[in-house]
Amino acid sequence: MAMRPKSEMSPPPSDQRDAVIEELRKGAQLADCLRQQLELIPELGRRSAALANVSNISTALVSSASMLESNREQYSCSSSDPGAAAYAAGASGSGGGTGARNGAIARTRKAKHRRGTHGEELPIREVLTETPENDGFHWRKYGEKKILNAVFPRSYYRCGYSDEHRCPAKKLVQQQNNSDPPVFMVTMINDHTCSSLFPADDQPHSSSNSATANSQVLDFTKASPSSAAGVWRLKKEEDAGMSVTVPSYTHDELASYSSLPLLSPKEWEMEMEMKSLFSHHSGGGT
DNA sequence: GAAATTTGACCATT
DNA sequence: AATGGTCAAATTTC
Structure with a gap:
């Protein structure tokens, strides 16, 4: 909803942008190191909560770097530098080489012009992650x-609450390459309206705890067993004997282990409010 | 049995 | 006509 005046912002010089990207990547690497250190925490609860948080940090950093790279792609596209665009689109040439590069560029351009049923321009956001x-x-x-011309198929997702809350949010996920870890182009179409609905009214049929009532949970732990992108990493790291970026605990479990878990800022505020409410009454029920 | 995913068919757009 | 996006029945998983 909030329309940021992004288009009015002049792009930073590419040197500077590259430096920022580089810093973000370093941050992601450091987060990875930190994750390995966190493995050593003996207590399961603390460890898993910390791992989850580090994972979020890492994701945020990688996403930010990707967004910057996407911007570079836009700017360089307009100034005729398809090589940079291919780089930004994650076309590392590892995918089989049957014209995936061209596909990535063409697809990226096309996504900017996606339209709704009434021909209106849809809000599109593309992120490499x-x-x-x-x-x-x-x-x-x-x-x-x-x-x-794409090596990997494109997956189509809609908001899990598209029916209940008429949430129009959709997401297209396409693996870009076969590197380790693989990079995915995620195209977000429309904003979530469901998230703004949750704080107002609880879902009547939901179980009584707030973590499930608010749907912004990382429930990809139970995602498709075969091809959903969500499991890719889990399976892979399991194979490698590594511990997992997104641990396979449920949101509730994490929430009970620690008070610092996977809440969106909005949820976090609500949780805090709830807690302060309860501490007001502190044991004085009715 | 319910819920989620898979997959081929169908439809709209270019 | 070719391609991308969605639907919906079949299948799979929990």
Whole structure:
């Protein structure tokens, strides 16, 4: 909803932008180191909560770097530098080489012109990320399509509450390459309206705890067992004997282990409010 | 049994 | 006509 005057912002010089990207990448690497250190925490509760937080930090950093790279792609596209665009789109050439590069560029351009049923321009946001599943929303897959000149199929998700709350948010996820970890192009279409509905009215049929009532949970732990991008990383790191970026604990478990878990800022505020309310009454029920 | 995913068919757009 | 996006029945998983 909030229309940021992004288009009015002049791009930083590319040197500076590259430096920022570099710093963000370093931050992500450091977060990874930190994660390894956190593995050593003996207490399961603290460890898993800390791991989850580090994972979020890492995701935020990688996403930010990707966004900057996307911007670079836009600017360099307009100034005729397809090489940079291909780089920004994650086309590292590892995917089989059957014209994936061209596909990535063409697709990116096309996504900018996506339209709704009435021909109106839809709000589109494209992000390159290694963790397409880790955006805190509940998505439901409704299709998958092999895309021309693309090595990997594109997956189509809609908000898990698109029915209940008429939330128009959709998300297209397409793996860009086969690197380790793989990079995914995530195209977000429309904003979530469901998230603004949750604080107002609890879902009547939901179980009584607030974490499930608010749907912005990382429930990709139970996502598709075969091809959903969300599980890719889990499976892979499991194979490698590593511990997991997004641990396979449920949101509730994490929430009970620690008070610092996977809440969106909005949820976090609510939780805090709830807690202060309860501490006001502190044991004085009715 | 319910819920989520898969997958081929169908539809709209270019 | 080709391609991308969505639907919906079948299948799978919990």
